[in-house]
Amino acid sequence: MFPLIGKTIIFDNFPDPSDTWEITETIGKGTYGKVFKVLNKKNGQKAAVKILDPIHDIDEEIEAEYNILKSLSDHPNVVRFYGIYFKKDKVNGDKLWLVLELCNGGSVTDLVKGFLKRGERMSEPLIAYILHEALMGLQHLHNNKTIHRDVKGNNILLTTEGGVKLVDFGVSAQLTSTWHRRNTSVGTPFWMAPEVIACEQQLDTTYDARCDTWSLGITAIELGDGDPPLADLHPMRALFKIPRNPPPQLRQPELWSAEFNDFISKCLTKDYEKRPTVSDLLQHKFITQIEGKDVMLQKQLMEFIGIHQCMGGTEKARHERIHTKKGNFNRSLISNLKDVDDLATLEVLDENAVSEQLEKCYSRDQIYIYVGDILIALNPFQSLGLYSTKK
Structure with a gap:
């Protein structure tokens, strides 16, 4: 049997997880496999593990996520990476374990849906705090020549201490000194920027890190309305409409401040070359309103996470992402x-x-x-x- 390798990684060289980690609970299902809560047998540390399967068809997304987590997870707004393991299993197939920080506060999507279920809505300062933390994580990625490419509420997780973490780097792209733009249409349809969608039809079309700015703008609408624009449509139809429609806005913009509406408008500038960067957005008035209030807002976020968990959470909505570089869509869509x-x-x-x-x-x-x-x-x-x- 030949060693299992990616483009640059020999996965057989990674240790077996059974000696260190024990699965205690199922958390959910990710794009490429299930996510579990695990316990470190040696020191009692709790963590999350993403088990990637099937492992024999090693895919560049797995390798991209590993490389990004290994090099860029040392930031307060990026999920921490504890290591990668390789579990051999002749019966069920070999699997990779990515062991990550346990973000047991759920996603920001879960939290906002909890608010709406109670007939409430998230306050603007709290939205600004969450978006500020996400922007700090994105700025760290962009400064290190990495585009996330799948920014959405379900990929912004919370800790019970009020931390905000970017997760899921399976479709992230690393830019090089000679290749500052990308031309692969990838992401979750409702959050995808027009220029990313255009790459599927126009082979000479490219985009840069500002595609994450668009996705964050859609996420801002999600934090206000509970769902991204066009969520009632089939995702493939949404892909037709996003480039043709005017930039989306909040369902009832009059209920929100001029600053919040302007922040969304700036994020959703259709010409990406005129769209602000994440560093520009950190200076926007809607974001700077949290200056001096971040500790209070973090505490408030902790309280709301506690309330949400006591009420049993909400039903999770799954939006599948697509990757057209391979000439087909995610198998789960077929x-x-x-x-x-x-x-x-x-x-x-x-x-x-x-x-x-x-x-x-x-x-x-x-x-x-x-x-x-x-x-x-x-x-x-x-x-x-x-x-x-x-x-």
Whole structure:
């Protein structure tokens, strides 16, 4: 059996986790595997472990996350990395264990949904505090030539001490001295910047770290409304609408301050070359309002986390991310081809799927079908009695 390797890493060289860590509880499911709470057998330390499977098809996302965690997790707003382990299992398959800091306060998405469930909403200073901490984490990544590329509420976790941590670097990208921009369409559809989406259709399109600024703006709306814009749509249809629609805003902007609305507007500048960087946003009036209040807001956040946990939390909504560099979507999005009225809602949108759908339409004399906002008319080569001769 050949050693299991990524592009630069021999995973067989990592220690077996069984000697150090014991699984005590299931936390949830991530993009590439399950997440568990673990206990260190030697010192009693609690942590979280992301178990990545299947492991025999080593993917660049796993290696990217490992490299970023290893080099950039030494920051108060990035989840701490405790080590990587390799568990051999002939029955169930070999697996990688990424052991991380336990952020047992849940995600900011969970917290805001808890507020809304109680008929309340998160205060603007508290939103500003959370966004400030996320911006500090992003600034650390960007200063080290790394783009997160999947900033959203579920990837901003909280500790019971009121800490705010960026997590999930599986699709993050490291920039080099000769390659300052990226051209891979990747991320979770509702949070994806227009220029990132454009990379799928326009091969010469690129983007830079300011795609994280857009995603943070969508996250700001999520903190106000509980969901990102277009969340009621199929994610593939959302991908058609984001580049075409005007920049989104809060559902009821009049209920929020001019500063909060302006912060969102700045983040969601459609021309990314005119969009502010995260360093610029740290100077925005909405963010600077927390100066001198951060300790108080951290304590307030701790109290709200405690209230939310006592009430049993909320049902987690999962939004799958996509990665089109490989020419297909995340496997969990793939399903059997079905009849649709809008091709943009197909879970696998490629030439074969579109051709098959058009052939089905033609065979049942359905001459009209949408692709997002575009109407396609098929020539039936016969009279279908759809129109009368009357004017």
